[in-house]
Amino acid sequence: GAVVSQHPSRVICKSGTSVKIECRSLDFQATTMFWYRQFPKQSLMLMATSNEGSKATYEQGVEKDKFLINHASLTLSTLTVTSAHPEDSSFYICSAVSFLAGAETQYFGPGTRLLVL
Amino acid sequence: GENVEQHPSTLSVQEGDSAVIKCTYSDSASNYFPWYKQELGKRPQLIIDIRSNVGEKKDQRIAVTLNKTAKHFSLHITETQPEDSAVYFCAASLGNYGGSQGNLIFGKGTKLSVKP
Secondary structure: OEEEEEOOOEEEOOOOOOOEEEEEEEOOOOOEEEEEOOOOOOOEEEEEEEEOOOOOOOOOOOOOOEEEEEEEEEOOEEEEOOOOOOHHHHEEEEEEEEEEEEEEEEEEEEEEEEEEE | OOOEEEOOOOEEOOOOOOEEEEEEEEEEEEEEEEEEEEEEOOOEEEEEEEEEOOOOEOOOOOOOOOOOOOEEEEEOOOOOOOHHOOEEEEEOOHHHHOOOOOOOEOOEEEEEEEOO
């Protein structure tokens, strides 16, 4: 149990275009999902907290108009990188909160590698 | 806000030896401390976690200890194997059980290399 998927796994796009990344919890419902960004050889940096049915909460320094988050259902959150630029190239990872054995745990998706040319 | 420091940044051990990675946190309200293993280009995998009402937890070759007074927690891997080679991240959460009431603050990671 507690499987999280992400799509696409890899995307290459031209500068100025928008890219949508999907995060799905496959075998559980997640009212909360998190979006992280990871640059090469660095740690995971939280970008935003996605709550089903409400607006996302963004971390300081993350532009909410550039990184649009929609958590439309209990199993799906999407991150749209608008007007992508080369500096947005990174590994984007989502996580979903699962309530197992009476405790909440985060499980990560496989990540999406974005390359902006 | 919470700040998590992780040491060392790289660790090289001989197969069969033990490896220890240490983390400190700044906010005494943190109550959930997971450890993740991440292989190159893959997702972080939860390997063990500990909550603030417990001082130690063990799962086969992996153990985690927590010292709330000193605000530090450590990962111990015994009888290391080459397949243990990866980057390990510690994390701390301010919320109840580290879930929807609290996001994870990660350490910078430790690259563990186990030499055959």
